[in-house]
Amino acid sequence: MRATNRLSAKGAAALGPGKYPDGAGLWLVKQESVRGKWVLRVTIHGRRREMGLGPFPAVSLSEARRKADEARATVRNGLDPIRERDRARREAARNLHLLKDIATDCFESRKAELKGDGKAGRWFSPLEIHVLSKLGGMPVADIEQTDIRDCLAPIWHNKAVTASKALNRLALCMKHAAALGLTVDLQACDKARALLGKPRHKAQNIPALPWKDVPGFYASLTDGTVTHLALRLLILTGVRSAPLRFLHLGQINGDMWTVPAEAMKGRRDATQAFRVPLVPEALQVIEAAKAHARDGFLFPSVRKGVISDATMARMMERRGMEARPHGFRSSLRDWLAEATDAPHEVAETMLGHVTGGAVVKAYRRTDFLEQRRVLLERWAGYVTGQSGLVVKMVRG
Known part of the structure; x- marks a missing residue:
């Protein structure tokens, strides 16, 4: 032996x-x-x-x-x-019966589909806060449309987007329970939606500064603080605030900033990192921000971590502005539409949007890097008052 x-x-x-x-x-x-x-x-x-x-x-x-x-x-x-x-x-798994257990198991099963494995909590939070807090202890087989209606009615009209997310994710949990072999009413969420009616709340776009007013605002960002420098780079690059706030020196190589795929909204494929060309004005902002860098992050907060989106927004609020940091993406997009003849695909790619159907995306191998560099150079020239408005693109 x-x-x-x-x-x-x-x-x-x-x-x-x-x-x-x-x-x-x-x-x-x-x-x-x-x-x-x-x-x-x-x-x-x-x-x-x-x-x-x-x-x-x-x-x-x-x-x-x-x-x-x-x-x-x-x-x-x-x-x-x-x-x-x-x-x-x-x-x-079949013995799981409480909604809170089903929801947790469902979330674990879907993590791979979510950005950053769902660590930010945006998938689970609406469900946890607005549904599980009231129905989490109920056997999933006992949940009816009236339970769901009573649960979401308080926020159905004044927090319509959040309520809709919570209801959609609850529907996924019900399907998950059915897949585990439990007897549930798969129509309960649709019935609850009918009982709740059409939300009165209408989604509103984030207020944006008109592109013709951007140069004046950009010129006012002169004190060299983290907030001013972050807003300047946000305007110059057209990226979302999250990847900008978490910008690390390791992501910059010469005049190129590579945003990791997990930091891009809607991009889960590790091959889908997004390249942002850095024009001379942007490089000057980055060089100035290095004086504030902590642990390699260019835009640190006062205590720990990185600057928050709210910090930039509050600065704009104090100036009496309705516009918000995210709105500068709309400012750039409107400038592209009204002051240039940039092709739709190039303009959308500048904002990190994925265009075209599945077949188009499968065959497209370009991210229009050089075209975007030219446009961002002209945009930087415009916001700094160094050039005119009209940009003509050479079509290949």
Whole structure:
């Protein structure tokens, strides 16, 4: 019989990267000195398989041995321990019955589809705040349209966008529950929507400064503070405030700023990083911002982290302006439409928008970098008062 229990808890912790047998098919595989995983090698119906027993050191040596003994016992009974474990997990999932449990399980299943694995909380928050706080403790099978109506009625008209998101995500949770084998009313959310009626609230666009007024505002940003410099770069590049606020020196290479894909709204594919050409005026702003940089971030807040969007907005509020930082994207887009003959695809790409259907996107291999650079140079010249308005694009 092969020797077993070769490892000790203290010895396992001291081992470096490598593969170490404990005996009878149990191995400790360490990728690093401080962490690794437990693997059990078993032969099932003449086929050799490896079964993961959990991470090391979260799963201790004694726990790994206990799991290995259980798996070996399953093999002796002529069953596949991997399949049996998966079946047990499915059974446990079917036993989920409270809405809060279903919602959490649904969120975990959808994380890969969400920007940044949903860490910002924007997917889960509307559901958590406005639905789970009232219905989370109810069995999902008992939830009816009247429950949903009563839950969302207080915000249906005055917070229509948030309420609609909460209802849509609740509908996904109901479908998730049905997929787990639970009996639920898949029409409950649609029925609740009918009971709630059409929201009276109308979505409003974020106020934007007219493009003809941008040069005057840009010229007033002269004190060299983090807020003024951030607003200047926001105007010059046309990016959203989030990637700008989290701009790190490591993202800049010469006259190019590469915004990571996870920082781009609506882009989850790791290959979809967005390149922003940095014109001379933008490079001057970045150089000035380096004096404020902390931990590589160009626009740090006073205490910790980075500057908030609210900080820039409050500065504009104090000046009595209705416009908000995000509105400068509209200012740039209107300038492109009214003062240039930039093609639609180029203008939309400048804002990081993805245009065209699936076929068009599949075949398009360009991000119009050089065309965008020319336009951003003209835009910088316009906002700094150095050039005229009309831009003619050369069509290739």
